[in-house]
Amino acid sequence: MADREWGNQMAITEFIILGFGDLPDLQILLFLMFQVIYMATVTGNTLTVVLVVADLHLHTPMYFFLGNLSCLETCYTTTILPRLLASLLTGDKTISVSSCFTQLYFCGSLVCTECYLLAAMSYDRYLAICKPLHYSALMNSRFCLQLAAGSWLNGCLAAAIFVLFLSQLIFCGPNEIDHFYCDCIPLMELSCSDTNLVILLAFIITSVFTLPPFLLTLTSYVYIIATILRISSTTRRQKSFSTCTSHLIVVTIFYGSIMIVYLLPKHDTLRDLNKVVSLCYTVLTPLVNPLIYSLRNREVKEALCKAVSKYVAFTKTCRNS
Numbered sequence: 001m002a003d004r005e006w007g008n009q010m011a012i013t014e015f016i017i018l019g020f021g022d023l024p025d026l027q028i029l030l031f032l033m034f035q036v037i038y039m040a041t042v043t044g045n046t047l048t049v050v051l052v053v054a055d056l057h058l059h060t061p062m063y064f065f066l067g068n069l070s071c072l073e074t075c076y077t078t079t080i081l082p083r084l085l086a087s088l089l090t091g092d093k094t095i096s097v098s099s100c101f102t103q104l105y106f107c108g109s110l111v112c113t114e115c116y117l118l119a120a121m122s123y124d125r126y127l128a129i130c131k132p133l134h135y136s137a138l139m140n141s142r143f144c145l146q147l148a149a150g151s152w153l154n155g156c157l158a159a160a161i162f163v164l165f166l167s168q169l170i171f172c173g174p175n176e177i178d179h180f181y182c183d184c185i186p187l188m189e190l191s192c193s194d195t196n197l198v199i200l201l202a203f204i205i206t207s208v209f210t211l212p213p214f215l216l217t218l219t220s221y222v223y224i225i226a227t228i229l230r231i232s233s234t235t236r237r238q239k240s241f242s243t244c245t246s247h248l249i250v251v252t253i254f255y256g257s258i259m260i261v262y263l264l265p266k267h268d269t270l271r272d273l274n275k276v277v278s279l280c281y282t283v284l285t286p287l288v289n290p291l292i293y294s295l296r297n298r299e300v301k302e303a304l305c306k307a308v309s310k311y312v313a314f315t316k317t318c319r320n321s
Contacts, residue, residue, distance in 0.1 A: 012171045014094045015190075019087055019180040020275075031088040037287055038081040044290030045070040048300070055303040061139045062128075063300075065121045066293060068148050072117065073286035076110040079103060080181045080282050097171070100182040105163045107181065111258075111281070112209055113155030118251050119213035120147040122220040125244040130227045158209035165201050169193040180275060181282070185262070217251060246292045250285065257281040 020030055052058045052067035083103065087093050095103075127135045166184065169191040177186045184202065188195045224244055231237040257280035264274070293300055 012097065012173060012175050014096050014175065015100050015182070016093050016176045017083075017087065017095055017180065017182070018176055018178050019084060019093060021093065022272075027088050027091075031085060034081055034085055034088070034283070037283060038077060038085065041077045041081075041283075041287045042074055045074045045286065047304075048290045048293065049074075051300065051303045055306065057299060058303055061124050061144045062121065064144050065117055065124060065148065068151070069114070069117050069121070070290060072110055072114055073289055076107070076114075077283065077286040079106045079110065084180055095182065100177075100187070101163055101167050104166070104182045104184060104187065105159050107282075108162060108184070109155040109159035111155075112158045113151050114254065115210045115213040116151030116154055117148070118247070118254065119216040119220075120151060121247050122217040122224075122244075122251070123147075125247060126220040126224055128243065129224050129240050154209055158205050162198075162202060162205050165198055169195065169198065179278070183278070214255065217255075221248065221251075246297060249292055250289055253288070254281050254285050257285075 020026070023030070048070040049067050052063045052070075080103070083095070124139055127139055131138070162184070166187065169188070170193045171190055172192040174190065177183075177190065179186045188198060221244075228237055228240050231240060257277050260277045261274050261281075
């Protein structure tokens with residue numbers, strides 16, 4: 001009889017993502033805002049990828065990793081925002097269990113991959129500033145491909161292991177996720193099972209897969225800043241620092257928001273704060289990446305101007321013919 005009652009409790013086939021349901025008067029405004037953000041994010045990151053591929057002057061390690069990062073950000077924002085936009089527009093907040101875990105997998109793998117790509121970009125800047133004589137030999141095309149491939153593979157592997165174990169948990173109600181996407185912490189809070197093993201696994205995966213790239217990024221910038229401060233020429237110091245400030249801004253926003261969300265105590269009073277801060281690394285970071293790198297980078301702006309000029313010339317030629 002107990003087994004039958006337990007089986008009846010496992011009949012959950014869908015979750016309800018509450019999102020921003022506590023702001024009913026702002027649903028249309030939120031829809032319009034996120035719609036504009038999504039279009040700008042996809043357009044900006046896609047344009048960055050196209051420029052990096054098309055312009056020979058951008059065929060360098062730094063822009064190769066930037067292209068990978070822009071591709072990742074496009075995938076990341078597409079994993080979250082279309083589902084959120086549909087919920088805001090139609091009011092349908094339900095999501096099947098399988099779709100929820102699929103979204104969780106892609107979000108987790110892309111976040112982990114971004115940690116590695118940011119570490120690779122910081123290591124590239126470290127070699128360029130601290131080891132300029134050895135830069136070309138060390139950061140060759142083969143090594144860049146290995147770093148990029150390793151970033152994607154590690155991200156997929158880490159998320160697959162975690163989601164596989166998380167999916168073994170039993171969900172017997174309630175089924176309301178107090179977030180705007182399927183995040184791991186709200187999901188574990190809904191489980192009727194003992195989550196200690198999954199929490200331990202999350203700690204191990206974080207220690208093995210995400211802590212090393214974070215420490216590598218932190219160490220790289222410690223050496224970079226120390227090297228820049230030792231440069232006697234003010235002009236050279238400013239030029240060296242300008243080559244890594246864009247990346248440093250992105251790293252600060254990304255890691256800062258993640259630490260606030262996952263390291264702060266999980267109190268009910270902080271849930272709304274966690275939602276807002278989660279927007280930083282899920283929505284804001286993908287949006288500002290192309291803006292930061294294009295507005296602060298001369299090579300990207302030159303490539304963009306060149307591409308626009310070619311497009312205008314091509315359009316005039318087509319019209320004249």
